[in-house]
Amino acid sequence: MSWLDQVNFDADGLIPVVTQEHGTGKVLMVAWMNREALRLTNESNQAVYWSRSRNKLWRKGEESGHTQIVHEIRLDCDEDVILLNVKQVGGIACHTGRHNCFFKKLENEQWRTDQPVIKNPEDIYKPLA
Amino acid sequence: MSWLDQVNFDADGLIPVVTQEHGTGKVLMVAWMNREALRLTNESNQAVYWSRSRNKLWRKGEESGHTQIVHEIRLDCDEDVILLNVKQVGGIACHTGRHNCFFKKLENEQWRTDQPVIKNPEDIYKPLA
Secondary structure, eight states: OOGGGGSOOOTTSOEEEEEEETTTOOEEEEEEEOHHHHHHHHHHSBOEEEETTTTEEEETTTTTSOOEEEEEEEEOTTSOOEEEEEEEGGGOOSTTSSSSSOOEEEETTEEEEOSOOSSOHHHHSOOOO | OOGGGGSOOOTTSOEEEEEEETTTOOEEEEEEEOHHHHHHHHHHSBOEEEETTTTEEEETTTTTSOOEEEEEEEEOTTSOOEEEEEEEGGGOOSTTSSSSSOOEEEETTEEEEOSOOSSOHHHHSOOOO
16 A cells, blocks of 8 residues: 555545754744655655645745655644654745744733744745746 | 734644744644634643644543643734744654654655654553553
């Protein structure tokens, strides 16, 4: 049996993926993979997700250059969540230009942003000439 | 507007939650919350999830004693994933009796378990006398 057959994809053929930064242990983002994305992630050693909004494979960094080099792939007890340990190229995982996506912290029943924008998204996602 | 109104629950009224251990940065588990679970988690300072299998609120540790003391609650850029930073009471988050749920590591296209069982699940989940 293939390692991919042991993974429990949901009714839509997807599995949630927690991506954690190697070394710092920071949780960078949560995204989704289908079987093909997971296969390609392991094969290419770079994170490939499934974009639910665009409904297609999403090679992380394909536009921004902020690719993720895979250090480790883990599966949970129920075999329905993937934990990816990566090196984040450029030090920016979030499309807002921040290090990671979890920059809103609950304080006194308010969500407060406590991470700086490292690079302006307009400078990250330049339209092709 | 309440902080709860800013959270994007999915069509089923749920949001995925990544639970990370304070101090070690280890990802302990991924579970789900509904609005009530999130409200109670903040109010009680202990993780309360929504059990999709039992279809009810799940006060983590209610049977095992392995509660999670909330250190921090974060929300991601799309406001559709929660990151919980917790102190794991008993040092066991997984129902298999392991420290965390991500004990299967992909090695040469095989999932290999690399974490010990700290306590036998039969000794954790004792039927009420």
